[in-house]
Amino acid sequence: MKRVLFVCTGNFYRSRLAEILFNHYAKARGLDWEADSRGLAKKMVHRGISPSVKSYLEASPHGAPTEEPRNPIALSVDDILKFDLIVLLNKTEHHPELEKRSQTLVRSLQDAGKLRSWNVYDLAGEANFFLRLIGWQKSRPGQPPESAMEHIDFAVRLLVEELSKQDVG
Numbered sequence: 091m092k093r094v095l096f097v098c099t100g101n102f103y104r105s106r107l108a109e110i111l112f113n114h115y116a117k118a119r120g121l122d123w124e125a126d127s128r129g130l131a132k133k134m135v136h137r138g139i140s141p142s143v144k145s146y147l148e149a150s151p152h153g154a155p156t157e158e159p160r161n162p163i164a165l166s167v168d169d170i171l172k173f174d175l176i177v178l179l180n181k182t183e184h185h186p187e188l189e190k191r192s193q194t195l196v197r198s199l200q201d202a203g204k205l206r207s208w209n210v211y212d213l214a215g216e217a218n219f220f221l222r223l224i225g226w227q228k229s230r231p232g233q234p235p236e237s238a239m240e241h242i243d244f245a246v247r248l249l250v251e252e253l254s255k256q257d258v259g
Contacts, residue, residue, distance in 0.1 A: 092123045094249075095173040097184055101129030101162035103140040104179040104210055107242050110143075114152045115250040123253055126173075128165035130187045137161050146239045167192050174204065177249070179242070181207030210241050 094112060098105035105127035112125035139159040170176060170192075176199060178184035185207055189196045199205035 092174040092253075093172065094123060094125045094175040094177060095169065096125060096127040096177050096179060097130060097165055097188070098127070098179040099129055099183065099212060100131050100134060100136060101127055101164070102134075102136040103143055104212065104238065104242060105129065106139045106159070106162075107143045107146065107239060108177065108179065108246055110147065111152065111243055111246040112250065115247055116253075119250060119254050121250060121254055122257060123174075123250075128163050128169055130165055130184055132164060134162040134164055142239065150243075167195060170195060170199070176205050178205070178207040179210045180212070181209060183212075208241075208245050210238055210245070212238070 096105040096108040096112070109125045109127035112123075115121075116123050116125070138161060165188075178188065185196075196205065
């Protein structure tokens with residue numbers, strides 16, 4: 091079984107949705123991959139998953155998670171070594187932060203083709219407030235929840251399709 095790790099800031103919204111959707115689509119395709127997710131913030135302040143994610147899943151054909159979602163988890167360098175592919179949900183935000191932790195590891199992942207970056211922004215407004223509380227960047231772009239979740243869903247489906255073709259080839 092191969093593993094993909096989705097990484098965002100707080101492991102509450104973007105990476106969690108990507109993880110849930112990836113596991114749903116991979117299972118439906120019989121793909122020998124599974125997903126997990128982590129956050130780059132050093133201190134996790136939320137519990138469970140974002141209410142926006144729950145609402146999106148409840149309204150989708152995937153349905154809401156059947157069990158109570160776990161709490162957000164902070165990324166460690168050891169986590170990175172356990173995965174075959176790392177996907178940063180926003181290159182501008184997450185790539186520099188990951189490089190601060192281990193520039194050598196980031197370069198190694200890139201050279202091996204194991205690091206990818208998407209451009210999914212966090213929720214507008216709330217995310218900037220949250221980030222200021224934990225001492226992250228002063229301000230950054232945001233996008234409406236519907237747009238971001240559809241963006242994640244589409245990107246995850248493309249990734250599953252790509253990995254399915256690689257498994258066959």
